[in-house]
Amino acid sequence: MVLVVTRDEDNAPNLAPIAWQCPLNYDQVTKLLIVCASENKTLRNIMQTGKFVVCLPHASQVEMVKLLGSCSGHDVNKIEKFGIRTFSSGRFQMQVPEGCIGYIECEMFKTVEDDDVIVVFGRAVYAAVDEQAFSDRLMPERPEGKTLHHLGAKIFMVPGDKSI
Numbered sequence: 585m586v587l588v589v590t591r592d593e594d595n596a597p598n599l600a601p602i603a604w605q606c607p608l609n610y611d612q613v614t615k616l617l618i619v620c621a622s623e624n625k626t627l628r629n630i631m632q633t634g635k636f637v638v639c640l641p642h643a644s645q646v647e648m649v650k651l652l653g654s655c656s657g658h659d660v661n662k663i664e665k666f667g668i669r670t671f672s673s674g675r676f677q678m679q680v681p682e683g684c685i686g687y688i689e690c691e692m693f694k695t696v697e698d699d700d701v702i703v704v705f706g707r708a709v710y711a712a713v714d715e716q717a718f719s720d721r722l723m724p725e726r727p728e729g730k731t732l733h734h735l736g737a738k739i740f741m742v743p744g745d746k747s748i
């Protein structure tokens with residue numbers, strides 16, 4: 585699962601967990617998609633600015649993830665409310681939570697609507713990663729590479745140490 589950082593047209597930042605996401609392509613440019621409920625502030629922001637940042641939270645950030653999913657940026661500035669420490673992403677200067685394993689800055693290039701959800705397609709323009717967590721691939725056998733996997737409801741899992 586990922587955290588999606590956006591900002592609105594007044595530059596107010598927002599952060600939301602998104603479990604439904606998928607890589608789409610990597611040649612010649614990395615593309616991915618996220619599935620957003622149409623009422624979410626995240627979707628509104630993406631439609632306004634055309635930009636979003638996909639962050640890979642570390643497993644140790646699970647409580648922060650739950651908090652960020654508990655309310656909407658329509659009602660509150662979640663970064664201030666939960667005291668989340670952030671740094672500026674490379675190109676968009678959006679607020680990425682400290683401690684994330686990595687992030688990908690994306691430009692939205694297409695949306696597909698289905699009932700009350702919108703599939704948002706993003707093209708990567710910049711990415712950065714904790715080099716302790718990646719070496720050609722994600723290294724979940726290292727403490728730094730422990731990603732977070734959402735199983736539904738409030739249940740999450742962490743990858744094990746053995747590749748099979």
Ligand SMILES: Cc1cc2nc3c(=O)[nH]c(=O)nc-3n(C[C@H](O)[C@H](O)[C@H](O)COP(=O)(O)O)c2cc1C
Pocket residue numbers: 585598599600601602603604605619620621623624625626627649650652653654655656657658734
């Ligand atoms: C673990 C987790 C996974 C979630 N996955 C999704 C998702 O894939 N798509 C979605 O639209 N909302 C998802 N949500 C719900 C949104 O994160 C939640 O509605 C959030 O408050 C939306 O915030 P926003 O209005 O500021 O965008 C998830 C929430 C949690 C806690």
